[in-house]
Amino acid sequence: EAGVTQSPTHLIKTRGQQATLRCSPISGHTSVYWYQQALGLGLQFLLWYDEGEERNRGNFPPRFSGRQFPNYSSELNVNALELEDSALYLCASSLNPDGTQYFGPGTRLLVL
Amino acid sequence: QKEVEQDPGPLSVPEGAIVSLNCTYSNSAFQYFMWYRQYSRKGPELLMYTYSSGNKEDGRFTAQVDKSSKYISLFIRDSQPSDSATYLCAMSARAAGNKLTFGGGTRVLVKP
Numbered sequence: 001e002a003g004v005t006q007s008p009t010h011l012i013k014t015r016g017q018q019a020t021l022r023c024s025p026i027s028g029h030t031s032v033y034w035y036q037q038a039l040g041l042g043l044q045f046l047l048w049y050d051e052g053e054e055r056n057r058g059n060f061p062p063r064f065s066g067r068q069f070p071n072y073s074s075e076l077n078v079n080a081l082e083l084e085d086s087a088l089y090l091c092a093s094s095l096n097p098d099g100t101q102y103f104g105p106g107t108r109l110l111v112l
Numbered sequence: 113q114k115e116v117e118q119d120p121g122p123l124s125v126p127e128g129a130i131v132s133l134n135c136t137y138s139n140s141a142f143q144y145f146m147w148y149r150q151y152s153r154k155g156p157e158l159l160m161y162t163y164s165s166g167n168k169e170d171g172r173f174t175a176q177v178d179k180s181s182k183y184i185s186l187f188i189r190d191s192q193p194s195d196s197a198t199y200l201c202a203m204s205a206r207a208a209g210n211k212l213t214f215g216g217g218t219r220v221l222v223k224p
Contacts, residue, residue, distance in 0.1 A: 004155075033211070043156075043200065045211035056211055090155055097210055100146070103155040 002027065004104030006091050012110045013081050021076040021107045025093030031055075032074040033094070033101055034066060038087035046089075049074055050097055081111045115139050118201055118215030127224050131188040135201035135215045138182065142203040142213075145177050147186045150198045150217070159199075160186065191222045 005024045013019050025032050034046040045058040049068035063079040072093075078085055088108050092101040118135045125131055133147075144163055148156035160175040162168050162184075168175045176185040184203075188195055201215040 031210075035212070042216045043202075043212075043214040045213070048211060058211065088153075092212075094210075098206065100158060100161050101212060102158060103148070105155045108153075 004091055004093050004102055006089075006104040006107050008107060009105070010108050010110070012112065014112050015081055015083060017081050017111075019078045019081060019085075019109055021078075021089050021091075021109070023074045023076070023091030023093075023104060025072050025074070025091075026095075026102060029093035029095050029099075029102075030072055031094040031097050031099065031101075032068055032072065033092040034074070034076050035090045035092065035103075036060075036087045037090060037106070038084070041087075043090070047076070055097070078109075083111050085109060086111045113138065114216075115213050116201060116203060116215040119218055120216055122219040122221055124221045124223060125191055127191060127193060127222055129191050129222075131186075131191050131195065131220055131222070133186045133188075133199050133201075133218050133220070135184050136182055137184075137203055137213075139203075139205070139213070140179075140182065141205040143206065144204045144210075145175070145184050146202040146204075146212070147173075147175055148200045148202060149195075150200060152197075156200055193222050193224050196220060196222050 031050045048056040066076040088106045092103045147160040150156045165179045174187040198217040202212040
């Protein structure tokens with residue numbers, strides 16, 4: 001069974017640009033979660049999508065947004081990039097909202 | 113004060129020794145407790161998942177949860193060099209939308 005996949009693996013942007021990160025959950029999983037792992041800050045919850053709806057949001061500004069598609073894949077958009085947005089962005093999926101979260105390999109975003 | 117505290121290490125042990133890891137937390141609403149292993153530049157891999165208090169064993173891994181003390185532990189028996197990684201504890205509460213709150217991670221080095 002394929003795990004959570006994310007693309008691209010690496011992304012380099014300049015300050016002020018927009019970044020789009022993609023995630024495909026494990027087949028059959030309906031919940032998708034996004035986390036940011038920045039150096040020195042640890043893993044922090046960003047967003048949770050279930051059945052196409054945003055269910056919960058972490059303490060991040062509105063320029064972090066996303067969506068979940070009918071096939072349960074998800075997109076994270078980061079607008080007006082800032083240098084401190086440089087981090088590993090991790091996507092996780094679960095079978096249902098109460099289920100265990102399984103992580104993908106992440107997208108490493110570098111903002112110059 | 114962080115919701116979940118975890119000693120950053122590094123924790124260095126000889127091959128074959130028992131690795132002992134722990135986390136403390138302050139939020140009594142946490143119900144689900146997890147341990148993830150993360151190799152450098154990779155996504156976290158789920159090791160153990162426990163609901164509420166008690167012990168759980170899986171192969172060389174034993175997880176313990178003491179909700180009265182707000183303390184969780186992970187023990188790795190017969191440690192191998194391949195166990196060298198960062199170990200992250202994570203917790204969630206259904207009322208908080210199942211977002212995972214992570215400890216900062218403990219770096220473990222198993223020396224041959």
